[in-house]
Amino acid sequence: MNLYTSPALGPSDASVERIDVQPVHSPGKPLYEKRKKIFPKRAEGRFRRFKWLVMLITLGIYYLTPWIRWDRGPFAPDQAVLVDLASRRFYFFFIEIWPQEFFYVAGLLVMAGFGLFLVTSAVGRAWCGYTCPQTVWVDLFLVVERFFEGDRNARIKLDAAPWSLDKLWKRVAKHATWLAIAVATGGAWIFYFADAPSLAFDFVTGQAALVAYSTVAILTATTYVLGGLLREQVCIYMCPWPRIQAAMLDESSLVVTYNDWRGEPRSRHAKKAAAAGQPVGDCVDCNACVAVCPMGIDIREGQQMACITCALCIDACDGVMDKIGKPRGLIAYATLDEYDANMALATSGGTTAIDPAGVRNPDGSFIDKVRHFDWRVIFRLRTLIYFGVWSAVGLGLVFSLLSRDRLEVNVLHDRNPQFVLESDGSIRNGYTIRLLNMIPEPRTIMVSMEGLPEATMKIAGVADVPGRLFAVQVEPDKTLALKVFVTLPKDAVSSEAVDFHFVAEDRPSHEKDSYSAVFNTPGARK
Amino acid sequence: MAEKHIDELSGIETTGHEWDGIRELNNPLPRWWLWTFYACILWSVAYAIAYPSIPLLTDATKGLLGYSSRAELAADLDGAKIAQGGILEKISSSSLEEIVADPQLNQFATAGGAAAFRVNCTPCHGTGGAGGQGYPNLNDNDWLWGGDVNALYQTIAHGIRDPADSETRISEMPAFTDILKPDEVRQVAAYVVSLTGTPRDPAMVEPGKQLFADNCVSCHGEKAEGNRDLGGPSLADAIWLKARGEAEIAKQIQSPKHGVMPAWGARLGDVAVKQLAVYIHSLGGGE
Numbered sequence: 001m002n003l004y005t006s007p008a009l010g011p012s013d014a015s016v017e018r019i020d021v022q023p024v025h026s027p028g029k030p031l032y033e034k035r036k037k038i039f040p041k042r043a044e045g046r047f048r049r050f051k052w053l054v055m056l057i058t059l060g061i062y063y064l065t066p067w068i069r070w071d072r073g074p075f076a077p078d079q080a081v082l083v084d085l086a087s088r089r090f091y092f093f094f095i096e097i098w099p100q101e102f103f104y105v106a107g108l109l110v111m112a113g114f115g116l117f118l119v120t121s122a123v124g125r126a127w128c129g130y131t132c133p134q135t136v137w138v139d140l141f142l143v144v145e146r147f148f149e150g151d152r153n154a155r156i157k158l159d160a161a162p163w164s165l166d167k168l169w170k171r172v173a174k175h176a177t178w179l180a181i182a183v184a185t186g187g188a189w190i191f192y193f194a195d196a197p198s199l200a201f202d203f204v205t206g207q208a209a210l211v212a213y214s215t216v217a218i219l220t221a222t223t224y225v226l227g228g229l230l231r232e233q234v235c236i237y238m239c240p241w242p243r244i245q246a247a248m249l250d251e252s253s254l255v256v257t258y259n260d261w262r263g264e265p266r267s268r269h270a271k272k273a274a275a276a277g278q279p280v281g282d283c284v285d286c287n288a289c290v291a292v293c294p295m296g297i298d299i300r301e302g303q304q305m306a307c308i309t310c311a312l313c314i315d316a317c318d319g320v321m322d323k324i325g326k327p328r329g330l331i332a333y334a335t336l337d338e339y340d341a342n343m344a345l346a347t348s349g350g351t352t353a354i355d356p357a358g359v360r361n362p363d364g365s366f367i368d369k370v371r372h373f374d375w376r377v378i379f380r381l382r383t384l385i386y387f388g389v390w391s392a393v394g395l396g397l398v399f400s401l402l403s404r405d406r407l408e409v410n411v412l413h414d415r416n417p418q419f420v421l422e423s424d425g426s427i428r429n430g431y432t433i434r435l436l437n438m439i440p441e442p443r444t445i446m447v448s449m450e451g452l453p454e455a456t457m458k459i460a461g462v463a464d465v466p467g468r469l470f471a472v473q474v475e476p477d478k479t480l481a482l483k484v485f486v487t488l489p490k491d492a493v494s495s496e497a498v499d500f501h502f503v504a505e506d507r508p509s510h511e512k513d514s515y516s517a518v519f520n521t522p523g524a525r526k
Numbered sequence: 527m528a529e530k531h532i533d534e535l536s537g538i539e540t541t542g543h544e545w546d547g548i549r550e551l552n553n554p555l556p557r558w559w560l561w562t563f564y565a566c567i568l569w570s571v572a573y574a575i576a577y578p579s580i581p582l583l584t585d586a587t588k589g590l591l592g593y594s595s596r597a598e599l600a601a602d603l604d605g606a607k608i609a610q611g612g613i614l615e616k617i618s619s620s621s622l623e624e625i626v627a628d629p630q631l632n633q634f635a636t637a638g639g640a641a642a643f644r645v646n647c648t649p650c651h652g653t654g655g656a657g658g659q660g661y662p663n664l665n666d667n668d669w670l671w672g673g674d675v676n677a678l679y680q681t682i683a684h685g686i687r688d689p690a691d692s693e694t695r696i697s698e699m700p701a702f703t704d705i706l707k708p709d710e711v712r713q714v715a716a717y718v719v720s721l722t723g724t725p726r727d728p729a730m731v732e733p734g735k736q737l738f739a740d741n742c743v744s745c746h747g748e749k750a751e752g753n754r755d756l757g758g759p760s761l762a763d764a765i766w767l768k769a770r771g772e773a774e775i776a777k778q779i780q781s782p783k784h785g786v787m788p789a790w791g792a793r794l795g796d797v798a799v800k801q802l803a804v805y806i807h808s809l810g811g812g813e
Contacts, residue, residue, distance in 0.1 A: 417665055420656070
């Protein structure tokens with residue numbers, strides 16, 4: 001892939017308007033300063049289009065997922081994704097997770113972590129720039145702002161204008177729409193925790209639980225405040241990720257880069273300067289990259305913490321380069337390695353000021369030595385290790401999911417007394433057995449003993465007659481605790497504690513689980 | 527007040543506080559902090575008006591909302607009572623057999639009985655009801671006065687040898703010191719031990735058997751199987767409440783010890799005793 005291709009290479013006389021804009025966030029700026037408002041200009045280009053697509057997909061997933069239905073039969077909810085806190089069940093399409101299987105969620109979090117390492121080491125802060133909720137919602141809120149107040153210049157003008165009816169309605173409409181989006185955002189969240197259609201009805205008619213209203217209220221407030229009012233300050237001052245990120249980038253990570261080896265010396269009057277024989281770079285100092293930046297930075301000041309790599313400056317710059325007939329990619333995704341190599345060419349190994357002639361042929365095209373992004377650097381040891389761990393955890397989870405039990409038995413020996421001497425000299429032990437029927441269908445579970453051949457058992461409420469095999473009805477998707485008494489006749493009692501197993505079996509499905517137990521006697525206890 | 531001092535680097539006035547040559551800048555408080563502070567003051571005023579707050583000599587101001595933590599506790603307790611009220615009434619009006627047969631009542635009564643047991647019964651019977659020497663094990667199937675729920679209820683409600691309860695279960699084994707000679711006591715003891723399958727000298731057992739038939743069968747039964755109407759323990763089973771071994775048995779014959787269990791009916795009430803009976807019945811030895 002060559003990021004420096006241009007559709008229309010050729011001289012152009014189109015003059016580029018210079019935008020009057022100062023970066024709001026700059027590496028050298030004082031630490032204590034009142035916030036300066038940012039009025040990002042609308043960008044157009046391939047990255048902007050990609051961001052629209054990502055926004056559509058991520059918001060679509062967030063808002064619509066709770067409304068997807070998934071038939072699980074009459075004994076389980078039909079919502080595809082549901083966190084049922086009251087019954088302690090998590091449903092995800094064909095997967096149902098019980099609380100003790102929460103490690104699947106932990107595994108997903110581990111995968112998310114390594115996925116983030118992988119993505120970051122390969123393509124830099126792609127999470128920040130494209131998919132972070134803060135970025136997506138700020139983007140959405142900016143669409144609303146632009147709709148009511150116009151693009152950058154109109155907004156600056158409106159902001160400076162004294163209060164008038166026109167300004168009032170624009171501001172009210174903007175904030176009202178923001179609040180509506182915020183309510184919808186908070187509202188969508190609660191639908192993940194209850195049956196969406198019935199909760200929506202209850203919510204609107206005032207019958208929903210207080211926790212539903214307070215959750216929506218809190219998330220409405222955070223969405224409105226973080227997305228509408230605080231915006232870039234969240235990324236710069238509140239979020240730890242930009243700080244952690246620096247540890248994950250390396251020389252081969254793609255980051256949004258201003259290629260000053262071809263841009264400098266920048267000049268607003270390139271033709272005059274060129275005519276005067278001065279070296280002239282590609283940057284016409286139009287400030288388009290600064291004007292579109294939602295973070296209010298100037299990417300030409302180099303990599304900086306405030307840059308979320310949304311790539312809108314690339315779009316803005318590419319537009320300008322197209323206009324003046326220069327190749328695209330003055331601002332581009334580039335690795336530090338290729339940037340350093342090209343910089344060395346332009347500065348004769350760092351000994352001189354940047355000279356555009358160092359990287360160009362006399363006809364203006366780049367010399368062959370200029371390094372371009374090579375997709376193969378993505379496949380380096382580091383990313384392969386991340387990918388390896390990521391996929392190993394993923395495969396482990398899938399394997400564990402496919403081979404997990406849906407029928408379990410747990411046994412707890414009575415602690416006090418450890419055994420009971422009956423009047424005929426036989427010894428009795430008490431156990432609490434818990435059967436877990438983890439499918440949404442009622443089942444008849446056969447409970448039996450393996451080992452301890454002379455013993456018989458009684459199950460309170462199931463059978464008063466001693467035996468060794470009992471059928472127990474277990475409700476769908478429920479557990480059932482049974483009080484079981486196992487009696488060993490006097491002649492069979494040894495002085496040793498005996499190990500045996502309780503076995504639970506679902507005969508139709510051949511599902512079987514057993515649990516080791518101990519029979520204690522007066523001679524020995526375990 | 528000291529003279530105003532302006533920090534040279536920042537151009538900001540200092541507070542006049544100095545430590546090791548370091549001065550504190552008198553920066554204004556952050557606005558968000560200040561507004562939060564003011565909001566807290568307003569909140570505290572409103573709170574003091576709405577809730578009980580200002581202490582008076584014997585009482586405190588009631589507050590506009592009329593809130594009281596005692597009233598809240600009372601309401602919570604009432605709520606808890608209402609939540610279980612139906613079941614307690616059902617237990618009160620149902621027979622013990624009905625309670626055992628109904629899964630919901632059974633579960634509730636077992637849990638309630640377990641709680642009452644831990645508070646009232648564990649000092650003698652142990653936390654698991656396993657008892658000890660002289661204190662019956664409630665888990666096994668050996669019952670002095672009967673092990674079905676109704677018999678258990680009767681025992682718990684009226685106690686054993688409780689002088690304060692007219693319906694209490696009473697039985698007393700006489701001391702045989704004056705009736706049997708020491709040799710004869712040893713013979714009876716040897717016979718009793720032989721009943722549980724331990725071989726003993728026939729020269730002792732045979733006269734012991736005759737003595738047992740003459741003196742003991744009225745309470746302990748012809749085969750020493752016990753008599754629940756009189757609370758006479760079975761001497762032919764594996765379980766020994768008071769004595770274990772020949773010497774101890776002989777001692778018990780000469781000067782018997784008798785346990786006392788207080789009557790709980792008047793103290794805990796009918797519903798609690800019913801629940802206790804159901805709980806003990808569930809321990810595994812219930813009949």
